[in-house]
Amino acid sequence: MSKRECKRMSAAVPVAGNKFIIVGGASLVGSATAAGLLDAGASEVVLFDNFSMGSEGAIAHIRDNPRLKLVRGDVMRLPDLLRAMEGCQGALLLAAYMTLNMDRDPWGGLDVNIRGVQNALEAARANGVKKVVFASSNAVYGYGPGVKGDLVETTPFHSVGAPPAAILYGATKIIGEQLCRDYKRRFGLDYVVLRYSTVYGERQHYRAANALYIIETWDKVKKGERPQVYGDGSETKHFVYVGDLARANRMAFEADATDVAVNTSGPKPVTTLELVRMVTRLAGKDIEPEFVGDTPGKVRLTSGGAFRIAHEEAFNAIGWKPEVQMEEGLRRLMAWIESNEGRTT
Amino acid sequence: MSKRECKRMSAAVPVAGNKFIIVGGASLVGSATAAGLLDAGASEVVLFDNFSMGSEGAIAHIRDNPRLKLVRGDVMRLPDLLRAMEGCQGALLLAAYMTLNMDRDPWGGLDVNIRGVQNALEAARANGVKKVVFASSNAVYGYGPGVKGDLVETTPFHSVGAPPAAILYGATKIIGEQLCRDYKRRFGLDYVVLRYSTVYGERQHYRAANALYIIETWDKVKKGERPQVYGDGSETKHFVYVGDLARANRMAFEADATDVAVNTSGPKPVTTLELVRMVTRLAGKDIEPEFVGDTPGKVRLTSGGAFRIAHEEAFNAIGWKPEVQMEEGLRRLMAWIESNEGRTT
Numbered sequence: 169m170s171k172r173e174c175k176r177m178s179a180a181v182p183v184a185g186n187k188f189i190i191v192g193g194a195s196l197v198g199s200a201t202a203a204g205l206l207d208a209g210a211s212e213v214v215l216f217d218n219f220s221m222g223s224e225g226a227i228a229h230i231r232d233n234p235r236l237k238l239v240r241g242d243v244m245r246l247p248d249l250l251r252a253m254e255g256c257q258g259a260l261l262l263a264a265y266m267t268l269n270m271d272r273d274p275w276g277g278l279d280v281n282i283r284g285v286q287n288a289l290e291a292a293r294a295n296g297v298k299k300v301v302f303a304s305s306n307a308v309y310g311y312g313p314g315v316k317g318d319l320v321e322t323t324p325f326h327s328v329g330a331p332p333a334a335i336l337y338g339a340t341k342i343i344g345e346q347l348c349r350d351y352k353r354r355f356g357l358d359y360v361v362l363r364y365s366t367v368y369g370e371r372q373h374y375r376a377a378n379a380l381y382i383i384e385t386w387d388k389v390k391k392g393e394r395p396q397v398y399g400d401g402s403e404t405k406h407f408v409y410v411g412d413l414a415r416a417n418r419m420a421f422e423a424d425a426t427d428v429a430v431n432t433s434g435p436k437p438v439t440t441l442e443l444v445r446m447v448t449r450l451a452g453k454d455i456e457p458e459f460v461g462d463t464p465g466k467v468r469l470t471s472g473g474a475f476r477i478a479h480e481e482a483f484n485a486i487g488w489k490p491e492v493q494m495e496e497g498l499r500r501l502m503a504w505i506e507s508n509e510g511r512t513t
Numbered sequence: 514m515s516k517r518e519c520k521r522m523s524a525a526v527p528v529a530g531n532k533f534i535i536v537g538g539a540s541l542v543g544s545a546t547a548a549g550l551l552d553a554g555a556s557e558v559v560l561f562d563n564f565s566m567g568s569e570g571a572i573a574h575i576r577d578n579p580r581l582k583l584v585r586g587d588v589m590r591l592p593d594l595l596r597a598m599e600g601c602q603g604a605l606l607l608a609a610y611m612t613l614n615m616d617r618d619p620w621g622g623l624d625v626n627i628r629g630v631q632n633a634l635e636a637a638r639a640n641g642v643k644k645v646v647f648a649s650s651n652a653v654y655g656y657g658p659g660v661k662g663d664l665v666e667t668t669p670f671h672s673v674g675a676p677p678a679a680i681l682y683g684a685t686k687i688i689g690e691q692l693c694r695d696y697k698r699r700f701g702l703d704y705v706v707l708r709y710s711t712v713y714g715e716r717q718h719y720r721a722a723n724a725l726y727i728i729e730t731w732d733k734v735k736k737g738e739r740p741q742v743y744g745d746g747s748e749t750k751h752f753v754y755v756g757d758l759a760r761a762n763r764m765a766f767e768a769d770a771t772d773v774a775v776n777t778s779g780p781k782p783v784t785t786l787e788l789v790r791m792v793t794r795l796a797g798k799d800i801e802p803e804f805v806g807d808t809p810g811k812v813r814l815t816s817g818g819a820f821r822i823a824h825e826e827a828f829n830a831i832g833w834k835p836e837v838q839m840e841e842g843l844r845r846l847m848a849w850i851e852s853n854e855g856r857t858t
Binding site: 274275278282283286310314322324325326327328332333335336339340342343346347349350353 | 619620623627628631655659667669670671672673677678680681684685687688691692694695698
């Protein structure tokens with residue numbers, strides 16, 4: 169086979185010179201990825217959003233780029249997507265209700281996370297988009313005491329003991345992944361599924377249950393108050409820095425890989441107590457945390473034991489590994505919060 | 514607490530004197546359950562179906578009962594359900610795409626198995642229905658090599674190696690269960706989830722991937738041909754007889770139990786080879802099966818090892834256990850196939 173033929177058979181979509189759409193783009197991950205694609209020479213990046221959750225603030229830093237196009241549209245309206253995807257070589261699908269919103273409005277959440285994905289895949293197929301990157305989640309491994317040890321891509325979905333909204337959210341991500349598989353099988357649409365762990369970083373929004381905790385802790389410590397730790401603080405979280413994820417999205421387009429789902433998590437997990445101590449140190453304070461019981465009625469996503477979301481497969485598939493350590497990522501997030509931009513978003 | 518108060522706090526819905534609706538009623542399980550509810554003195558049983566999969570033949574044996582009401586309607590139309598559920602104390606939710614249809618039409622399957630359940634629950638809530646029985650499936654434990662040993666109600670969902678349609682189907686059943694939990698939590702709507710294993714019995718339809726195998730085998734053996742066994746015949750199936758399931762549905766209404774999900778499987782699993790030998794014996798033949806390879810492209814739901822779907826929790830929750838052994842159930846199914854009714858359905 170000639171080099172030329174090899175190239176044609178690859179599912180790689182180079183960023184330079186190509187047009188991309190980010191569905192649900194006016195968001196933490198969307199805006200960071202758009203900036204990355206523009207930096208890498210994308211001819212155009214379309215940010216598609218209905219602004220029900222996305223915000224103008226999240227995209228203020230890239231708004232004036234002439235290669236950026238903002239499209240107001242809704243994933244529940246196929247025509248909106250069909251038009252917005254015209255001429256795109258790559259589509260990143262981010263639009264979704266997360267657990268807190270799923271709890272408030274399961275009807276809307278199931279619509280957006282399932283029909284919204286179907287509409288986006290259908291629009292991609294109809295427009296001859298070369299590759300889709302679908303933002304899945306470590307929620308496909310579920311919640312509760314069954315979630316422990318190394319979470320690898322073959323780990324099953326645990327749901328015993330989790331609140332309905334969390335299970336619904338995880339199940340919609342499982343469905344989204346399978347819809348990608350189904351479009352590949354039926355229509356040859358190339359895709360990479362990235363299973364994001366909990367994202368944090370500059371332009372952090374206030375809707376994610378776990379990432380919000382970082383900001384709450386910072387706000388308390390800055391005021392000289394004791395930060396709160398739920399339970400004994402041994403609960404594991406595994407975050408990933410938004411810049412690392414933006415790079416993962418770009419690399420997923422550029423890689424030969426297709427028809428694959430991999431974890432994208434940060435360098436290593438932290439316990440809640442470690443996290444609170446890191447944030448306290450960053451604030452230059454010497455305050456001991458207060459250990460409090462669980463708040464009844466609050467949707468909290470707990471796991472039973474220590475776990476780690478393994479990201480080795482992502483390196484094998486798309487050559488990606490996380491680079492930003494938690495301390496450094498937190499430092500950047502806090503600097504942003506204290507900056508003018510963070511305070512006015 | 515007085516006896517009267519105790520009674521009021523129970524989630525039991527006695528069958529005698531009460532009105533029931535079976536959504537997706539023109540079906541194997543629906544018609545058998547309707548017959549059981551009518552026998553137990555239900556004042557009325559509404560069979561709600563759009564007849565896209567349900568058939569007139571499936572309900573021929575109960576059609577003339579004056580307490581049976583047939584309503585043509587669609588679970589995708591909330592008004593249809595709102596009207597049909599008026600005055601009902603109990604609602605059995607059966608309407609669903611199974612895996613084969615999910616493969617043919619994932620768009621329709623996700624609609625019916627998710628929005629259809631939401632519509633049915635909403636109609637039940639709006640009409641003050643006392644209890645919902647939701648037909649889930651052992652598909653919530655998934656497929657592939659991870660599915661082995663005793664499958665109990667806390668077993669996670671395995672999906673590695675399964676075809677998209679099977680995973681989509683299982684995920685929709687997980688979602689349906691959680692929607693029931695959510696309606697209980699938000700609105701106090703009592704429910705019992707029964708996780709059916711593969712159903713077989715008189716008025717067997719021709720859409721279920723696994724149960725169909727019984728009829729295919731019977732048809733071959735009757736003609737004197739060698740029945741086919743895929744692989745080495747060691748693959749496990751765990752069937753349940755339709756009459757046992759009809760009784761489980763009735764008992765789920767009558768039990769105090771609410772907010773619970775339990776398995777309803779037959780007395781014990783069989784291997785494919787055992788099953789084929791049973792059917793051959795019933796036909797009075799002495800023919801050795803033919804071992805054939807897997808058929809590529811055919812949706813087959815395989816598991817990696819021996820498993821058993823445990824039904825002990827169903828006894829604890831609603832007092833049910835299966836009564837009909839596989840040999841006896843097969844004898845009844847074959848007798849029905851050979852009867853006039855079976856041949857003309």
